[in-house]
Amino acid sequence: MFGKNNKTPLPPKKKEEIPYVKEGIKFKDWKAKNGSGHKWRTIRWTVLIGINLLFVLSFMFDLSLLEGSLSGSRLFGFYLMDPFNSLQMLIISAYSGHIKLLTMNFIIGFATIFIFYFLMGGRTFCSWICPYHFLAEWGEKLHNYLVKKKKIKEHTYNIYLRYVFWVGFLVLAFVTQQLVFEDVNPVGILSRAMIYGPGLVLLWILALITFEIVYSKRFWCRYVCPVGATWSMVGKLSPFGVKFDLDKCAHCLDCQKVCLVPHELWFVEKGKATDKRHDVGSDCTRCGLCIDACPGNALSYTIKGWDKIL
């Protein structure tokens, strides 16, 4: 479908080409030998908690490091703006004439964050910064456990649904002349709750996470969130990403099991890869779970174009 190219797959690897066969050991031993740590997950959670803590501490102790919240902030006095908020704002204000009043800081903030996440891979924001992601990641674990125990059934939808929501929320913003999405945006709500103190609006977050745990895995992040959808589009041509090296792969599918967006790792299945090397698509959150999980180091972070030169 959309993400995949229409090339014919390479023929499946012969037995002697499988990494552990090459090394002359059994699959189990090979897996044990290379082990699977939680290096990137530890780093990522540290960054996620650190950034959000920096927001909280900046306000609590008046530190002027990272002021504001995730919908708009100042890093050492330098503005950063949430892209979907900015888009809504542009659409509303273009209609009402307020666009002439928008500050240079708004434009700087919008452009900066756009360029930064273009370089860093778009949805990198989701797994490395977003506080709702952190909750949902634990929710996903719980959900998987419940599915495994056969307590609940899995419900999946088409991931392109989120573009329907993306357009829909922009249309809503235009029609109602309100930043409608910001009223239901768990990123902003959680960020504000942490920085300025909690409120009743957290019940909405509770409802969302409960729905994700008992009904559909990562429902908000996968099928609704227009912030993620924006990042996904920003990250389409990002240089920073995860690459896949077919020669090192033993098709154990451990990476797909841990992946937060498994459809992006379609090429790890036996006989699916069309090239010796694949770069994951724009839905990838660059979380690094697959890199931690892969026993053959077939998956690794890369800067497209650069790794050939270096």
Next chain:
Amino acid sequence: MDKSDHELNRRQFLKSSAIAVGALAAVGAGVGYLQKVTAENRINQKFLRPPGAIDESTFIYGCIKCGLCVQICPIQAIKLAGIKDGLAYGTPYIDVREQACDFSCDSMQCVETCPTAVLYFKQFKDEGEKAIEKYDKTHERNADYNPFPVQILAMKSIVKMGMAEVKKDSCLAFQGKGFKGTPRGSNFKGVNRSPYTGDAKATPVSEKVYDEKICDICVKECPIGETAIVMADNGHGNMVPEVLSGCTGCGVCVMVCPTEEPSIIVEPIKS
């Protein structure tokens, strides 16, 4: 993937898209409804917006709820509204009875920091520059050259958060009464930079002690001065506070009013 799979996928997508569009329409209708029923309340809001706020009916769409104005205010006068305020959730307001805006920052930084210009800074900047130009014409650039006070005064004077209103029934001055002591008690947390005591920085209201024959604390503490509020004869021989057109609606008078319920309130600007 064969053709029937494609067809099935397409159908599923269309089905869930239809649900999504339905959900969005529901949200839209909900917002539209809230907008209608709360519009009156929002215009007649009980709380004040920070200085420089654009028209209330349009303020709400432009505020991205980032809270930068909350963070930059040195006296924490600005707060974010809760969910009970409906669509105004997350937008900034000033509760003047608890902590009024006393302009002690001397720079309108809450307005300047607003990235979406719903707190509109350019008007203040222009006014300040005009004042400096005027000052330049009458002052030599010598050691005493300091246009800053006139600049900030000019900026302050065009703030229009609301308009103060004296409640004659409960105001002490209208009853010819004086006031002795600390207006809001010793546990009150609010601060202001008092023109009365002449402090350089904002100090707690709870530290201030008054002894007035006729209560005129609101007049003495007003950061704008005699263009905003004065003591005037009410025609019955009583000197009472009178609000003038220079009032910015900053609410310091409300904060320092010693009566149980404030005898002076600020009505937000309705445009």
